[in-house]
Amino acid sequence: MxxxxxxxxxxxxxxxxxxxxxxxxxxxxxxxxxxxxxxxxxxxxxxxxxxxxxxxxxxxxxxPILAPYKLVSREFHPKDSIIRIGDHEIGGDKVHMMAGPCAVESREQIIETAHAVREAGATFLRGGAFKPRTSPYSFQGLEEEGLRYLADARTETGLLVVTEVIDARDVSLVAHYSDILQIGARNMQNFILLKEVAKCGKPVLLKRGPSATLEEWMMAAEYIMDGGNYQVMFCERGIRTFESYTRNTLDLTMVPALHTLSHLPVIVDPSHGTGRWQLVHPMAKAALAAGADGLIVEVHPQPEKAVSDGKQSLTPEKFKLMMDDLAGLSKALGRSLGEVSL
Amino acid sequence: MxxxxxxxxxxxxxxxxxxxxxxxxxxxxxxxxxxxxxxxxxxxxxxxxxxxxxxxxxxxxxxPILAPYKLVSREFHPKDSIIRIGDHEIGGDKVHMMAGPCAVESREQIIETAHAVREAGATFLRGGAFKPRTSPYSFQGLEEEGLRYLADARTETGLLVVTEVIDARDVSLVAHYSDILQIGARNMQNFILLKEVAKCGKPVLLKRGPSATLEEWMMAAEYIMDGGNYQVMFCERGIRTFESYTRNTLDLTMVPALHTLSHLPVIVDPSHGTGRWQLVHPMAKAALAAGADGLIVEVHPQPEKAVSDGKQSLTPEKFKLMMDDLAGLSKALGRSLGEVSL
Amino acid sequence: MxxxxxxxxxxxxxxxxxxxxxxxxxxxxxxxxxxxxxxxxxxxxxxxxxxxxxxxxxxxxxxPILAPYKLVSREFHPKDSIIRIGDHEIGGDKVHMMAGPCAVESREQIIETAHAVREAGATFLRGGAFKPRTSPYSFQGLEEEGLRYLADARTETGLLVVTEVIDARDVSLVAHYSDILQIGARNMQNFILLKEVAKCGKPVLLKRGPSATLEEWMMAAEYIMDGGNYQVMFCERGIRTFESYTRNTLDLTMVPALHTLSHLPVIVDPSHGTGRWQLVHPMAKAALAAGADGLIVEVHPQPEKAVSDGKQSLTPEKFKLMMDDLAGLSKALGRSLGEVSL
Amino acid sequence: MxxxxxxxxxxxxxxxxxxxxxxxxxxxxxxxxxxxxxxxxxxxxxxxxxxxxxxxxxxxxxxPILAPYKLVSREFHPKDSIIRIGDHEIGGDKVHMMAGPCAVESREQIIETAHAVREAGATFLRGGAFKPRTSPYSFQGLEEEGLRYLADARTETGLLVVTEVIDARDVSLVAHYSDILQIGARNMQNFILLKEVAKCGKPVLLKRGPSATLEEWMMAAEYIMDGGNYQVMFCERGIRTFESYTRNTLDLTMVPALHTLSHLPVIVDPSHGTGRWQLVHPMAKAALAAGADGLIVEVHPQPEKAVSDGKQSLTPEKFKLMMDDLAGLSKALGRSLGEVSL
Known part of the structure; x- marks a missing residue:
């Protein structure tokens, strides 16, 4: 100092x-x-x-001369951290695709989507059972019922489940049904929630807050690691800027920046990062080329009937096309897509 | 639409x-x-x-043609809402000063500060017992002990107490000891917490998130009103921009903008809004001139020994000088400072 | 360093x-x-x-430990710089009001407006003859004809003229007809233009770029002073942020910040800073309370027929009401409005 | 509407x-x-x-329902525009690499760099002869002497030259010595300069302003096309946000967004976009994957002795490594790097 x-x-x-x-x-x-x-x-x-x-x-x-974080820094842990979940490893050679709808709407919807993304090559199913919505009048999620449907979809397809937790009181419930707990962007600095997921024993996907600096984001991960949970993944999902054509400004430079400063894996969300499904495919490729260890993408069987985020959701057909493209690209980059082993 | x-x-x-x-x-x-x-x-x-x-x-x-909020809009309630707390009214002719340290550090510290700000003309005492800190290694607050000291200070001075709640599980505890519950900037879209304070029966001071739009901020207030609590005050405390000389960019235009669109009172926090004590006094005057219904200001008996935010805290002496200035200014603006009636 | x-x-x-x-x-x-x-x-x-x-x-x-600017810093010139223009002094006790339409549209329009703002108490007439417009299809200004109309209005009313120069080749032309040369926000880092106005012998009103930091803004002023022209005024007109209710985010904290770091006067433009005429009056008051040495405000006899910026222009009637208010406020602040001595 | x-x-x-x-x-x-x-x-x-x-x-x-731009829109010209410069085509299958130092410092420096980037596979040489510098005390460029050195380097290596013009009075001079005229970020809305390059007969590389929206950027291109010059390329170089780890936030989503809305080619500048040479290589790959038609990259034989931007400059060795990587990647993407035909 x-x-x-x-x-x-x-x-x-x-x-x-x-x-x-x-x-x-x-x-x-x-x-x-x-x-x-x-x-x-x-x-x-x-x-x-x-x-x-x-x-x-x-x-x-x-x-300040030294960074305020310690456990998340590459100086503390010089080698890449690899997070093992079921048969999968995140942070190694494999690039993992997490896909599914913004919200779990019904048992049929989530199981249909799970089969579709599974066939296209995804290894994780995403879907929100608890939804943090800007308006109190918007759909707030199916809650525990939604979690059960996600677990059913896992049983049927072998996909692992990543889903958001928004209430510290629900952490063990969500941990019971899922494989990765997601901390949403608006909760990145909900320190109460961070301390709680630090104790849950499950890997955590930590989304970047819409106006969080790189250092604040790393400090949020430090909270989870300091609480005893070393299985943390960063997820870049765009920041808020003056540009309004896109929903957020996807800050892909964070991928190599985090890989330089930290040992933890980095996932990219091009759906929230752009807010337009037409831009998801090219930005998914860009994310891979920047070195992302995985992607999380919104897929909905009928985006125009989705209760939320339909504008940024791919159809299963478009998702399949994108996956074919990403499989080739990942090879050119010296990696390969993760696979479900049944 | x-x-x-x-x-x-x-x-x-x-x-x-x-x-x-x-x-x-x-x-x-x-x-x-x-x-x-x-x-x-x-x-x-x-x-x-x-x-x-x-x-x-x-x-x-x-x-969209119509705004998504309803209860917070002036169309719903054309007259200014006045919030009654003890003998005080916020949102009327009186401008209320809320002052105190960033964090409650000890019984002596908070009582000494309470007396000092009381003498200078404040009507509310601020002070954090639960602190949301960017780093897990920073002081996290005295918790319930801190709340008790605040209540003691109220008994001794007649000042009412405004303090932050950060955990939905602590809402009734904080409501028990305080007169206004503060929702901090990083929790503006913590919808779980908003729903909980909607049920607490106490007035709520809702700080603006660092990257929240006016509409999102109003929607956060809508959550509280939709949950049954109509005693909501907005608190502008600066947004995050590229400008780094100041800690945040204090967006004073929100004061007349909110007074146009909503019926709820608006408080301004020039301490967090600027991050430098030298700028607090002029910006407090500007906030009053923009029409603020109150100010919340950090005061610490020894800012250089404060456990947090010392850089933006006024000494009691500087606070007194500012209050004298504000008393004159509020008269010129057709208002007056609130007073403690003992 | x-x-x-x-x-x-x-x-x-x-x-x-x-x-x-x-x-x-x-x-x-x-x-x-x-x-x-x-x-x-x-x-x-x-x-x-x-x-x-x-x-x-x-x-x-x-x-860096030392700031990169020198001539603009208060360390270089500890006392406030006062800029003398005709009988007026900017930067002293008097607060000067600069008012007029966004663009000079016709001789009648500018002379009618000049009389109106003169009667209400303005000391300077603003109006653009060269307009930097986002679209090539928008009105680009009356050019030299517009400058002549401004000069005519000066002769008729005694108001001094502030107008924008956008082309280095036009600096002497604009300097010939006007009393203050304005550098617009988009030209704040047009170093070619800065070097040219440094040689013109007339005072310069330097608007802040929409994404300029305080330091860059001061460096732009340093260009003008380094080129030999010490008569520089800063003009805060809002920065670009994610907030879209207002056209820009008026960053009033720059007023006391500049007064701390520099000796040069600071003017505020609440018209561009808010983009809505309803917000101009309260933010003009706030600017004065923050310590502004003057205001520049858009006034148009028929805002709904203005060729540009009608949405943020006051009518002469509303301007008069505001001026009455500002006259009282400036006294309460220990200053007074500048006056035209005829 | x-x-x-x-x-x-x-x-x-x-x-x-x-x-x-x-x-x-x-x-x-x-x-x-x-x-x-x-x-x-x-x-x-x-x-x-x-x-x-x-x-x-x-x-x-x-x-507004219709976009305000016309000539730049894909509706106006549904097929991709291909810009022919010498033997090269920008906007087609070939991805072009433009490389060289921030500033031309000496004849030796620019010729040495030209040979190095030529051997590594670049087709265009970049280098500034006129430098828009934030500080009046920084090196302002070799001016016409620098242009001559660039032309000499072209003669020796066969590379075409892209260089910035900052003064409307210098447009024909710069056009005389170079193959592409660059409009720098800070001049994106210097409409005087845009109108002048519209008449120069040479292709224009239009950098995005640090706080320019997509629409404003397209309107700046519309100025040039409306003035008669249809050879315009966009260049994304990052926007200004609150994130300070990187110099700017490289907004790669603009690449597919522009390809959707416009027919003009899009170049990416990962050097200014990140501000750190360590991040240039991964972000160059990401830019290609996002669909960029070319890259413009800073290369300096001795970055630590560069008069500007050394921190973000690659050495020729690192540039060569990156080029090898990009050659492979472009094939996987169905494109190939442009080549100099001698």
């Missing part, structure tokens, strides 16, 4: 900064320039924020 | 759109232009989103 | 950094931490960017 | 809207709902903006 003092800081003021740092166990180096004095401090990165030195009137700014 | 069809939409396709709308109880008007056909639909505004017509391949776009 | 080296940087690599800095005239301080080595460098702030040290593979990051 | 009137609009007010539209040559359809009256208008899309109907107090909003 570097502390830059304002011009004219007195010897007493410099001393006070040093003393505080020393008391917190930091080693201190002073560097006096012509215009400004600079204090360097070396110590426990996780205690930096506690020292709110910028509140001192004679401190101009505090520049 | 206006549905614009793509060029070349067939009679059958136009018919299908009409049929669906009619089935949902909408009245339909067709308008065929030279290049495009346009369908107008009149009906229940709260059912618009359920009809995901943009998923139809021959639909170019759907343009 | 602080240079943080990556873990494992060798003695040779540290030496290379030091040598380069020394060669550029910087004084160097080394500080070796347990994990990282840090190099402090003191020298000419304007040569920092030239040394692209982050391109060295063993450099983790470079943290 | 759809005009939504406010509740309670009178028959006279409805009539006035109709009359104005009719006078401008629009055909009008009225649709009266229970709460609101809606007016549909069919006519010349390029005259819509001129009618500023939102300024009428009884108009709630105006919703």
């Amino acid at each position: 570097i502390i830059v003092l304002k011009m004219g800081a007195t010897a007493e003021q410099i001393e006070e900064v040093s003393t505080r740092l020393t008391e917190e166990g930091f080693k201190v180096h002073l560097s006096e320039g012509v215009e400004k004095t600079i204090v360097g401090a070396v110590g426990d990165r996780t205690r930096i924020k506690a020292l709110d030195l910028e509140a001192l009137p004679w401190v101009e700014k505090v520049v | 206006i549905i614009v069809l793509k060029m070349g939409a067939t009679a059958e396709q136009i018919e299908e759109v009409s049929t669906r709308l009619t089935e949902e109880g909408f009245k339909v008007h067709l308008s065929e232009g030279v290049e495009k056909t346009i369908v107008g639909a009149v009906g229940d505004r709260t059912r618009i989103k359920a009809l995901d017509l943009e998923a139809l391949p021959w639909v170019e776009k759907v343009v | 602080i240079i943080v080296l990556k873990m494992g940087a060798t003695a040779e690599q540290i030496e290379e950094v030091s040598t380069r800095l020394t060669e550029e005239g910087f004084k160097v301080h080394l500080s070796e931490g347990v994990e990282k080595t840090i190099v402090g460098a003191v020298g000419d702030r304007t040569r920092i960017k030239a040394l692209d040290l982050e391109a060295l593979p063993w450099v983790e990051k470079v943290v | 759809i005009i939504v009137l406010k509740m309670g609009a009178t028959a006279e007010q409805i009539e006035e809207v109709s009359t104005r539209l009719t006078e401008e040559g629009f055909k009008v359809h009225l649709s009266e709902g229970v709460e609101k009256t809606i007016v549909g208008a069919v006519g010349d899309r390029t005259r819509i903006k001129a009618l500023d109907l939102e300024a009428l107090p009884w108009v709630e909003k105006v919703v």
